[in-house]
Amino acid sequence: MPDSPRRLIDLSHTIEAGMITYKGLPAPLVCDHLSREASRANYDAGTEFQIGRIEMVGNTGTYLDTPFHRYADGEDLSDVGLARVAALPGLVVGVPDLQAIDADRFAGLDVRGMAVLVHTGWARHWRTDAYFEDHPFLTEAAAALLVDAGAALVGIDSHNIDDTRTRARPAHTLLLRAGIPICEHMRGLELLPDAGFRFTAAPPKIKAFGTFPVRAFAEVG
Numbered sequence: 001m002p003d004s005p006r007r008l009i010d011l012s013h014t015i016e017a018g019m020i021t022y023k024g025l026p027a028p029l030v031c032d033h034l035s036r037e038a039s040r041a042n043y044d045a046g047t048e049f050q051i052g053r054i055e056m057v058g059n060t061g062t063y064l065d066t067p068f069h070r071y072a073d074g075e076d077l078s079d080v081g082l083a084r085v086a087a088l089p090g091l092v093v094g095v096p097d098l099q100a101i102d103a104d105r106f107a108g109l110d111v112r113g114m115a116v117l118v119h120t121g122w123a124r125h126w127r128t129d130a131y132f133e134d135h136p137f138l139t140e141a142a143a144a145l146l147v148d149a150g151a152a153l154v155g156i157d158s159h160n161i162d163d164t165r166t167r168a169r170p171a172h173t174l175l176l177r178a179g180i181p182i183c184e185h186m187r188g189l190e191l192l193p194d195a196g197f198r199f200t201a202a203p204p205k206i207k208a209f210g211t212f213p214v215r216a217f218a219e220v221g
Contacts, residue, residue: 009153009197011117011188012062013126013217021060021102021185022159023132028056058211064203065182069210070172075179077206085181088152090199090218092192096121099134100163103141112150115199119189122158137157141169147178155183155201155216182199183216192218 017030032038033053040048058069064085067074091114095101101118120136136158141213143161146154154161154175161182162169175182175205183201201216 006219006221009188009191009218009220011186011192011199011201011218012214013123013185013187013221015061015213019061019127020045021063025057026058028054028060030035030054033180056213058203058209058213059156061213062183062187062201062216063211064201064216065172065176065184065197065211066203067176067179067210068208069070070169070176074176074210075100075202075208077212080181082202084179085153085202085214086200087198087219088191088200089113090117090195090197092117094119094194095136099136100139100192101142102137102139102198105144106123106145106149109149111146113152114153115153115181115201116146116151116178117189117192117199118158118187119192120156120158121190123187123189125187132157132164137161137163138171140174143171143174147160147174147180151180153183155186155199157186157189158184160184165199169200183214186216193220196220 009123013202018027020027032161034051036048061146066077066080068076122136125131138161161171200221201214205216
């Protein structure tokens with residue numbers, strides 16, 4: 001096949017046994033259900049397989065929140081169609097060295113139908129204690145603007161799209177009520193152009209589940 005000018009850019013963290021994504025939630029357990037050595041008894045000589053097992057909460061690694069995460073009657077992972085999470089036109093909004101990201105950072109931007117990816121640079125702290133403290137977040141006004149402006153999806157490369165120093169979660173509340181999925185704990189947004197790319201963060205199709213890890217990526221060119 002001829003060479004394609006497109007580039008695929010991975011925007012996800014790797015999930016590893018024992019890593020903590022969100023303090024207070026258990027780390028994933030990744031192990032063998034059936035090891036290669038044990039499998040040899042089931043096959044001809046020279047043939048072996050591994051069947052893996054993973055135990056984890058949905059909020060692990062880079063993950064997508066659907067409305068069911070916040071609302072009992074909201075759309076779950078199986079309800080949100082591929083058109084909502086795959087091949088979306090993308091827009092990167094850079095907000096370096098800013099903790100409370102307010103509506104003015106999105107004012108005047110045409111975000112209708114777009115995956116709006118908020119690049120804070122916080123991913124540089126991934127898997128350190130600093131990642132969990134004083135992280136960047138969207139204000140309620142910013143989330144309200146994105147809802148009113150018709151954003152299709154909102155992503156952030158930070159610990160949470162809301163300020164975790166309080167018990168309120170206005171960004172989750174407003175975005176998910178409007179049916180706008182949220183992709184948290186992203187990485188690599190510095191590798192993207194400001195616009196002119198397609199973004200995908202498709203989760204498994206699971207009933208009665210609101211959040212799950214995704215292989216988030218952008219197609220550029």
